[in-house]
Amino acid sequence: MAARPSAQSTAPEVLVLGGGVAGLTAALCLLRAGKRVRVAARAYVAGTTSAVAAAFWYPYRAYPEAMVAPWARVSYARFAELTRSAPEAGVLRRETVEVFPHEAPPPAWASDLPDFEFVPAADLPPGYGAGHRFTSFVIETSVYLPWLMRQVEAAGGELTVHAYASLDEAVGDCPLVVDCTGLGARELVPDPSMYAVRGQIVRVRNPGISRVWIDEHSGSGITYVVPRSHDVVLGGTADEREEDTTPDPALTPRIIARCARLEPALAGAEVLSVAVGLRPARPTVRLEAETRAGGRVVHNYGHGGAGVTLSWGCAEAAAHLLFPT
Numbered sequence: 001m002a003a004r005p006s007a008q009s010t011a012p013e014v015l016v017l018g019g020g021v022a023g024l025t026a027a028l029c030l031l032r033a034g035k036r037v038r039v040a041a042r043a044y045v046a047g048t049t050s051a052v053a054a055a056f057w058y059p060y061r062a063y064p065e066a067m068v069a070p071w072a073r074v075s076y077a078r079f080a081e082l083t084r085s086a087p088e089a090g091v092l093r094r095e096t097v098e099v100f101p102h103e104a105p106p107p108a109w110a111s112d113l114p115d116f117e118f119v120p121a122a123d124l125p126p127g128y129g130a131g132h133r134f135t136s137f138v139i140e141t142s143v144y145l146p147w148l149m150r151q152v153e154a155a156g157g158e159l160t161v162h163a164y165a166s167l168d169e170a171v172g173d174c175p176l177v178v179d180c181t182g183l184g185a186r187e188l189v190p191d192p193s194m195y196a197v198r199g200q201i202v203r204v205r206n207p208g209i210s211r212v213w214i215d216e217h218s219g220s221g222i223t224y225v226v227p228r229s230h231d232v233v234l235g236g237t238a239d240e241r242e243e244d245t246t247p248d249p250a251l252t253p254r255i256i257a258r259c260a261r262l263e264p265a266l267a268g269a270e271v272l273s274v275a276v277g278l279r280p281a282r283p284t285v286r287l288e289a290e291t292r293a294g295g296r297v298v299h300n301y302g303h304g305g306a307g308v309t310l311s312w313g314c315a316e317a318a319a320h321l322l323f324p325t
């Protein structure tokens, strides 16, 4: 990975800002469409929100729902494909159960899934009144983000480390820009409608479970259990406009207790780490083209709690906005 390259190196056709899941996926789509692409990011992998994400396919806190469902559908298909074609990418197919205190209508995206069904009351954990079952995908970000980076480089893309101070600076370097800066867009664009939704997760050793659980409606905070190959990500919290990235030790046992209600085996699981990420939230995802003096910028940010879920759908839409066919 290079620092910002000199002006003598081969000029890219497109400059992608951001090295999280949004930027890397957008870069890959553009490269596959035959474009010369440079990615510039302040940080990759560990320095991104994407690395903290739980990160399973589930449309959460991203709007408007009418747009989110088709983007999520595209990603669902791409992740399904990756489980077959690229087992090394870190995408796992998982049975997923969402539970509710009372009967709940199916979500808008239910009809897009091949196997969405209602769970019989007898199969629910104690205290729950309804449930939905479907196949989802868990994306192991510690495997998947480096895999995306390797794919970008293998397709001829350049990964560079540079923090842009403004979009004008970026357009000055390359007239076609895709802006995937997540929460960074707040200062870069600038976009004052961006705000953080703080989320704390606890990583525990996997006691032998493989089912994803979600409970968003019990009133005790968003709860999710996301089993990966060797560990389980337990969540969580969703605190709007809170930006302290230091884990709160008082929250950890409460998160574990909520998750153990869904999977009792988690009660005594060994804690491996605790992390906090800031979801890049916005009233609506910003996926649109903007003409600026000297160039064109396609914005692709503000995916809230669903940036992984929307990554392929939004990346393909962003590439199409830049190069309509």
Ligand SMILES: Cc1cc2nc3c(=O)[nH]c(=O)nc-3n(C[C@H](O)[C@H](O)[C@H](O)COP(=O)(O)OP(=O)(O)OC[C@H]3O[C@@H](n4cnc5c(N)ncnc54)[C@H](O)[C@@H]3O)c2cc1C
Residues within 6 Å of the ligand: 017, 018, 019, 020, 021, 022, 023, 040, 041, 042, 043, 044, 047, 048, 049, 050, 051, 052, 053, 054, 055, 056, 057, 058, 162, 163, 164, 165, 180, 181, 182, 183, 184, 185, 188, 198, 199, 200, 201, 235, 236, 276, 277, 278, 279, 280, 301, 302, 303, 304, 305, 306, 307, 308, 309, 310
């Ligand atoms: C606890 C938690 C759990 C989550 N769980 C899920 C989940 O299960 N499923 C799901 O779909 N989503 C989940 N999310 C949401 C998901 O993590 C985000 O929506 C997604 O990571 C956003 O990706 P991004 O690439 O837009 O942003 P980021 O990953 O933050 O990447 C932004 C990139 O832009 C770069 N950048 C910023 N400003 C500049 C600048 N000025 N110049 C150059 N580079 C810049 C950064 O360095 C970084 O590389 C979760 C989030 C949290 C916090």
